[in-house]
Amino acid sequence: MQNITPFHVAIPVHNLDECRTFYREVLECEEGRSAEHWVDFNLFGHQLVIHYKPKSEEDLHTNPVDGKNVPVPHYGVVLPWDTFQSFSKTLEEKGIDFVIEPYIRFKGEPGEQATMFFLDPAGNALEFKAFKDMGQLFAK
Numbered sequence: 001m002q003n004i005t006p007f008h009v010a011i012p013v014h015n016l017d018e019c020r021t022f023y024r025e026v027l028e029c030e031e032g033r034s035a036e037h038w039v040d041f042n043l044f045g046h047q048l049v050i051h052y053k054p055k056s057e058e059d060l061h062t063n064p065v066d067g068k069n070v071p072v073p074h075y076g077v078v079l080p081w082d083t084f085q086s087f088s089k090t091l092e093e094k095g096i097d098f099v100i101e102p103y104i105r106f107k108g109e110p111g112e113q114a115t116m117f118f119l120d121p122a123g124n125a126l127e128f129k130a131f132k133d134m135g136q137l138f139a140k
Contacts, residue, residue, distance in 0.1 A: 006045055006046045006047055007046045007047070008046070008047040008049070009046070009047075009048055009049070009075055010038075010048075010049040010050075010051050011048070011049070011050055011051070011075070011120075011122075011124050012050075012051055012052075012053035012122065012124075013050045013051065013052060013053065013120070013121070013122035013124070014052070014053060014054060014055035014056075014122050015121060015122065016037070016038075016039065016050065016052045018121045018122075019039075019050050019120055019121050019122050020034075020039050020050065022120055022121050023039075023041045023043075023048070023050065023120070024041070026091075026094055026096070027043070028090075029041035029042055029043050029048065030042040032047075037051060037052040038050065038051045038052065043077060044077045044079065044083075046077060050122075055122075060119075060123065060125070066105055068100050069099075069100075070100070070117065070127075071099055071117060071119070071125035072125075073125065074117065074124075074125035074126060074127045075124075075125075075126060075127070076126045076127040076128045076129065077128055078128075078129050078130065078131065078134075078137065079128055079129070079130045080130060080134075081114070081130045081131070081132060083130070084102075084114050084128060084129065084130030085114070085130075087128065088102040088114070088116055088128070091116075091118070096118050097118065097119075098116055098117065098118045099117040099118055099119060099125065100115070100116060100117040101116060102114060102115070102116040103115065103116070110136055110139040110140070111131070111136045111139040112131065112132040112133070112136070113129050113130060113131045113132065114129060114130045114132075115127060115128070115129040115130075116128055116129075
């Protein structure tokens with residue numbers, strides 16, 4: 001796998017202060033630049049920006065995957081296996097309400113991975129995952 005460069009993603013939030021606290025204190029992201037309507041964060045080396053957008057009444061959409069209802073859209077980071085394990089335990093200790101609790105997919109098969117889904121305070125879905133063998137990230 002080639003060297004990975006940081007991605008940039010900007011997401012809408014209807015309560016900038018509440019989400020700012022969530023990303024800084026719950027997910028322990030370092031805060032970067034900010035202005036009245038947006039805040040940058042370091043999300044495991046990637047640039048996440050929360051932007052204020054008035055709340056809409058859209059329902060959470062899901063697609064069935066592995067017998068679970070996976071929220072769409074979602075974003076997140078593929079973490080090293082040990083980092084995923086400690087991060088998921090930290091989130092459990094902080095009382096995160098998981099949409100899909102941490103579990104192992106494809107156990108013993110190509111692409112074996114740990115995954116979990118949860119929502120931020122604005123209802124944005126996050127997925128964090130880890131591969132037992134990072135070389136299997138794109139395995140068929």
